Amino acid sequence: MNKLEEFIRKEGTVFPGKTYMEELLMPVFNDQRDFLFHVMFDIHRAHVIMLAEQGIIDLTEAKVMLEGINKVAKSDIALLAYQPQFEDLFFMMEAKIGEEIGDELAGKIHIGRSRNDMGVAMYRLVLREHLLNTIESAYQLSEALLDQSAIHSETYMTGYTHTQPAQPTTLGHYLLAIYDVMQRDIKRLWSAYHLVNQSPLGAAALTTTGFPISRERTCELLGFEGIIENSYDSIGGADYLLETSTAIMTLMVNTGRWIQDFLQQVTREFGSFLVADPYVQVSSIMPQKRNPVSIEHSRSLASSAYGDALAAINMIHNTPFGDIVDTEDDLQPHLYRAFTNANRVLKLMYAVITTLKVNSEHMKEMAKKSSITITELADTLSRDYQVPLRKAHSIASYISKRTIKEQKELYEWDIRDINEMIHEFVNVSLSAEEWKKIISPEYFIKIRTIQGGPNPNEVIRMISERKKQLLAEVHEYESTVEILKTKRANLVEFCFDDKK
Secondary structure, three states: OOHHHHHHHHHOOOOOOHHHHHHHHHHHHHHHHHHOHHHHHHHHHHHHHHHHHOOOOOHHHHHHHHHHHHHHHOOOHHHOOOOOOOOOHHHHHHHHHHHHHOHHHHHHOOOOOOHHHHHHHHHHHHHHHHHHHHHHHHHHHHHHHHHHHHHOOOOEEEEEEOOEEEEEEEHHHHHHHHHHHHHHHHHHHHHHHHHHOEEOOOOOOOOOOOOOOOHHHHHHHOOOOEEOOOHHHHHHOOHHHHHHHHHHHHHHHHHHHHHHHHHHHOOOOOOOEEOOHHHOEOOOOOOOOOEOHHHHHHHHHHHHHHHHHHHHHHHHOOOOOOOOHHHOOOOHHHHHHHHHHHHHHHHHHHHHHHOOEEOHHHHHHHOOOOOOOHHHHHHHHHHHHOOOHHHHHHHHHHHHHHHHHOOOOHHHOOHHHHHHHHOOOOOOOOOHHHHHHHOOHHHHHHOOOOOOOOOHHHHHHHHHHHHHHHHHHHHHHHHHHHHHHHHHHHHHOOOHHHOO
């Protein structure tokens, strides 16, 4: 027997071939079982209810169908394994329902629909759950950021540009900036949610059906917000996947940036943040180590979530506009993994931030160094002494360079030396009190009362407004979740005997 004959003998001569079964059908079946089982049965329920209400099937048949659907829906999915006689989970479940109510009635459940519109609906229902879970985690982290911002509205710190010490700010101001970015990330998640939460049901394979179905009714029963009207769009459109992917990617990129900051702040050299004991690990050989592994894992998980979401976009790129496997079985798990890891990041960082210890005195001392208040010298000369701004900046730059050259800090200069350097440019003398203010991070921040600045009162004002807005948004989120829970409970418990 030659190699080809041996290969054919092992593979078989009818569908599915051994390789096709092991490398495709079995993994796809497992994904469908793990992610789509419960929504598949919700769609079965909604479709049967609609068929009966539209008079397409008899009420007595519909009752039997629902009983069979509900019984099979209680199957232990852990016991479900791929069987070659069934192409996928859908056909296996149809067969199991047939065992309960007969093949003829089980087949009628599929009147007026296709696996195409059913498949897209399943994906949308599962993504809807993932989006809401991620929004909840993001709101939880947002609350922790606001709480820490309020605590640290007067915790002075060094602000950086181009990774170099730039100007003093406060930790509250910095955390509030992270919070504001996260709120835009949440808006993008909500935008994806509203796009995802649209019903394709009734589109059937591509062109709807000749049966007098009600697309509105299945939409209502499943808690969708509306119908994707054009049936071709219902099946062919994949932008709901693109918007979902980009929302996750943007969230993880934004989150990863400040996570990177945190990893710097917890180093011994910076010594600004101390991660609580439950979220650090010691070394197997170096007992002094407090490894901030919770933050490290968050950084890598954020990258993983981003990568899976990007993979989904790449799988859609340059695909034809229609029903294709590229947007289905092989793509969806990438998004599920992206959501899972994104949630892990948000939850880990919530724990870290909620319990974070801050070395306020050390941060304040650092905020006095590296000449980072020197901007205020230029401002003072320009504002109070009418020195042209560019000349004032040149003076500040000169003093800054002298400070670096002589390995000093600004507060180590005597006012007489400062005035001597100023006199090389203009005939202006500062008082000791003025110089004391110029080198003070507290004064630097105090006078920056412009909207959005680091002045503690301004930060507290922003926090107060954002807390009110967050409360309102969380309430809206909870209402959305409660409506969907009620819709699903009504669907699962639906009884024709209770209806007129």
